[in-house]
Amino acid sequence: MTREEERIRADFPLLSKNNVIYLDNTATSQKPKKVIDDVAEFYRTLNSNPMRGLYDISVRATERVEEAREKAASFINAKNSSEIVFTRNATEGLNLVAYTYGEEKLSEGDEVMISISEHHSNLLPWRLLCERKKAVLKYFECDETGVFSLEEFKHALSAKTKIVAMSAMSNVFGRENVITPFVKAAHECGAVFVADGAQSVPHVRTDVSESGVDFLAFSGHKMFAPMGIGVLYGKKELLEEMPPFLSGGEMIEYVHRDSERFSAPPYKFEAGTMNAGGAAGLLSALQYIDSVGFENIMKREEELSEYMLSGLVKIPHVKVLGSDEAREHHGIFTFTVDGVHPHDISEIMSSKNICIRAGHHCAQPLHEFLGVRSTARASLGYYNTKDDIDAFLKTLSEIRGVMGFMD
Ligand SMILES: Cc1ncc(COP(=O)(O)O)c(C=O)c1O
Numbered sequence: 001m002t003r004e005e006e007r008i009r010a011d012f013p014l015l016s017k018n019n020v021i022y023l024d025n026t027a028t029s030q031k032p033k034k035v036i037d038d039v040a041e042f043y044r045t046l047n048s049n050p051m052r053g054l055y056d057i058s059v060r061a062t063e064r065v066e067e068a069r070e071k072a073a074s075f076i077n078a079k080n081s082s083e084i085v086f087t088r089n090a091t092e093g094l095n096l097v098a099y100t101y102g103e104e105k106l107s108e109g110d111e112v113m114i115s116i117s118e119h120h121s122n123l124l125p126w127r128l129l130c131e132r133k134k135a136v137l138k139y140f141e142c143d144e145t146g147v148f149s150l151e152e153f154k155h156a157l158s159a160k161t162k163i164v165a166m167s168a169m170s171n172v173f174g175r176e177n178v179i180t181p182f183v184k185a186a187h188e189c190g191a192v193f194v195a196d197g198a199q200s201v202p203h204v205r206t207d208v209s210e211s212g213v214d215f216l217a218f219s220g221h222k223m224f225a226p227m228g229i230g231v232l233y234g235k236k237e238l239l240e241e242m243p244p245f246l247s248g249g250e251m252i253e254y255v256h257r258d259s260e261r262f263s264a265p266p267y268k269f270e271a272g273t274m275n276a277g278g279a280a281g282l283l284s285a286l287q288y289i290d291s292v293g294f295e296n297i298m299k300r301e302e303e304l305s306e307y308m309l310s311g312l313v314k315i316p317h318v319k320v321l322g323s324d325e326a327r328e329h330h331g332i333f334t335f336t337v338d339g340v341h342p343h344d345i346s347e348i349m350s351s352k353n354i355c356i357r358a359g360h361h362c363a364q365p366l367h368e369f370l371g372v373r374s375t376a377r378a379s380l381g382y383y384n385t386k387d388d389i390d391a392f393l394k395t396l397s398e399i400r401g402v403m404g405f406m407d
Contacts, residue, residue, distance in 0.1 A: 005385040011288075012383050021354040021388045025381035026171050026199065026332050026361075028221045031285075035224055038284035042277050050276045051250055051267075065276050068283035069266070072231050075286050076197075076216065077207040083239065085232040085266040086274055090198040091121040093217030093232030094165070096269060097194050098125035100242040101215075102163060108134040111160040113191070115148065115177075116141045116369050117170045120362040122196040126165055136160075144370060146173035146322050150181050157189040164193045168200035168216075172363050172377070173322035174332025176204050180211045187212065192238070198222060203301065203330040205294065208233055220278065225285035229278030232269070239265035246271040297382045301331045304380045304389065308333055311393040316407070317400055321375065331380035334361070337396070340403050342376040348402055352395050 001009075009015050011032045015022060022030060042064065050061040066081070073081040087093045102125075106112070112126045116139045130137040140156045142148045157164075164186040169176050177200075183193040192214040197206060201216075202223035208216055215238070220229040234242075244251055244262055248271040253261040262268045289297065309326040312318055317338040322329060337345055342358035349356050357377040360367045367373065378392055400407070 001385050001387055008383050015383055019353055021391055023378040023380065023384065023388065023392060024355045024357050026377065026379035027357060028227065029202070029224050029381055030383065031226065032224055032288045034288050035226065035281050035284045039226055039277050039281040042280040049273055051274070061276050064283065065274065065279045068279040071283050071286045076201065076233055077209045078233050079209060080236060082264070082266055083233055083236050085234065085239070085269040086279060087217070087230040087232050088228055088275070089219040089221070089230040090196060090217040093230055094122050094194065094196060095125045096232055096245045097215050098129045100245050101192070101238065102129045104243055106133040106135050106162055109160065110135045110162045111138050111158065112163045112165065113138045113140060113156060113161050114165045115139065115167070117146060117172065117363060117366045118165070118167055119171055119196065119198065120364070122165050122167055123365065126163070141369065146170055146175040148177060150185065153182055154185050157185060157191065159189065161189055161191045164191050165196070167196035167198070169203060169330060171199050171332065172334045172361055172366055174329040175322055176200060176330065179213060183212045204298065214238055220282040220285060223285055224288055226278050226281040229275050229282050236265070239269070244268050244271065248272050250274070300382050301380060302327050304384055305329045305331055307386055308380060308389050311389060315393065315397045318396065321370070332377065333379065334375045334377040336372060336375055337399055339405060340399055342374045344403060345376040345399055348399055349392070349395055352391065354392055354395060
């Protein structure tokens with residue numbers, strides 16, 4: 001391990017205290033000590049219901065939540081922090097749009113377009129919405145390496161398309177879908193564009209003002225923050241006209257026996273006591289990213305990806321999904337080994353304390369489209385080391401032998 005790697009890993013208690021080789025970063029990232037400490041500090045010193053109390057600790061808890069909102073807005077270059085709605089995770093953000101904007105705007109016969117590579121979280125909310133509204137769910141396809149053609153996308157759009165939902169980075173291919181031209185094409189057709197940023201926001205610079213995307217959902221836990229806090233970005237004018245998702249406390253200005261007035265966004269969408277400790281953790285995670293430098297995180301992920309792919313391609317019988325270019329993987333490597341079930345791969349890895357994923361990675365239609373039942377996935381984080389990758393590659397190269405193959 002290099003000095004630099006030692007220094008980075010010292011920030012992450014789980015990695016520095018346990019003997020695990022953690023290669024499941026696409027599922028969730030490890031948490032820096034700073035984030036764990038800042039969340040504990042929130043509960044130790046500020047714990048009170050935010051947004052409500054007029055006393056000191058409640059006011060300060062509210063300020064912490066609003067600071068997190070400002071920070072999240074600037075991280076994705078939103079114009080205004082009122083465009084940042086706190087959710088539990090990306091899944092909740094996507095459901096929020098489907099149940100509010102979708103429910104209000106979609107009519108029988110309208111179309112919702114999604115890509116074939118979507119995570120189930122950006123597929124099922126739209127399918128269920130279409131079923132409720134008797135609308136049509138259309139898929140547009142990528143090539144076998146995950147590239148989408150803008151021309152084919154434009155061709156698939158129609159005057160009936162009201163919503164396009166697409167991830168800005170696949171959790172299977174690791175490839176960035178550069179959404180800006182797709183957003184423009186959707187807008188020219190009169191559709192809104194909902195981006196799933198669960199994988200893209202942690203790995204590449206996100207600029208909602210530049211891309212013009214209407215909604216973008218992401219999860220804190222994939223970018224060093226605690227589980228249970230996520231963000232839905234929505235354009236101000238859209239959030240203003242949307243009905244609420246959940247109703248109850250916090251999201252109203254007044255309630256009388258027979259009438260009510262909802263708060264302005266984002267509060268209209270944040271019913272009930274919010275996850276203030278989680279928001280404090282998200283703020284801390286974004287501060288941690290600033291202190292390291294997002295460019296440095298991206299650079300390190302690219303270097304590790306180069307190292308990983310150059311090793312993977314040398315192992316016979318291993319096939320990597322997606323691009324031949326390491327920099328297009330953003331640390332995400334989904335693969336198969338001829339004759340070996342991904343669950344066996346994962347269990348053999350686990351016997352060496354190596355954590356990887358096996359299955360369909362919540363992207364079953366994509367697996368069906370690619371003609372593979374299931375795959376294994378090793379995904380790198382900024383704190384992984386070349387030693388981690390060496391240990392993974394060594395075990396992988398031995399797997400067919402362990403399973404009784406002679407070559
Ligand atoms: C592309 C993508 N979208 C959505 C999600 C759902 O994220 P969460 O479970 O945090 O809501 C994931 C999680 O892995 C993902 O990879």
